[in-house]
Amino acid sequence: MKTDTIAAIATAMTNSGIGIIRISGERAIP
Incomplete structure (x- = not known):
């Protein structure tokens, strides 16, 4: 879970x- 990319x-x-x-x-910024 700590390696997931999330948006809120x-x-x-x-x-x-x-x-x-x-x-x-x-992976938030390519």
Whole structure:
């Protein structure tokens, strides 16, 4: 599990013009 690449929503669940996701893992950036 520590070698998985994952993505998660990192902004609050409100109306917004910007949304941010957090990506982590060995394959997150090619």
